[in-house]
Amino acid sequence: MAQLDELLQQIRACRICEEHLALGPRPVLRASASARLLIVGQAPGTKVHASGKPWDDQSGKRLRHWLGLEPEVFYDESKVAIVPMGFCYPGKGKSGDLPPRPECALHWHQQLLALLPNIALTLLVGKYAQDYFLGDKAATTLTQTVANWREYLPDYMPMPHPSPRNQFWVKHNPWFELEAVPVLREQVNQLLS
Numbered sequence: 001m002a003q004l005d006e007l008l009q010q011i012r013a014c015r016i017c018e019e020h021l022a023l024g025p026r027p028v029l030r031a032s033a034s035a036r037l038l039i040v041g042q043a044p045g046t047k048v049h050a051s052g053k054p055w056d057d058q059s060g061k062r063l064r065h066w067l068g069l070e071p072e073v074f075y076d077e078s079k080v081a082i083v084p085m086g087f088c089y090p091g092k093g094k095s096g097d098l099p100p101r102p103e104c105a106l107h108w109h110q111q112l113l114a115l116l117p118n119i120a121l122t123l124l125v126g127k128y129a130q131d132y133f134l135g136d137k138a139a140t141t142l143t144q145t146v147a148n149w150r151e152y153l154p155d156y157m158p159m160p161h162p163s164p165r166n167q168f169w170v171k172h173n174p175w176f177e178l179e180a181v182p183v184l185r186e187q188v189n190q191l192l193s
Contacts, residue, residue, distance in 0.1 A: 027087035035081035043086035043100035062162035
């Protein structure tokens, strides 16, 4: 426990990629050794950067809906660990936020994940998390990987990003909410109850 607390303090004080961050560093993550569910997303957006609370935006509302979790359970780090691929807001790109900075995963992820021994299910939210965790088992596209979600259970559940910008994807892939989300809710409920 002390080792994890110390590592989290180091991560929250991290300045490795400070020169690349338009809004400056503000690592946002939550973890506890007792957590059973791990959520790996991309990187904080501007609202999360401002609040310091992960998934504190419209994307988070949709994600909590998909999981069937109330905020008090979702934010209970003794149950749910939230470790994005990039801990800080990466900045704005041409069509949305920039990709997560690679330094976080390279420098921190293995150390951190080793201290989360009770994780039973990892949600891979978006292509960056899917490629990192699944490696060559990930399909070429996010849609193909998410469509093959059954193949990755019980350890992983690949998901699209719940951003309002992905409304087109959700609308054109109704099977995700009809088939995958009910199974996801059941898995999460069993893990956290």
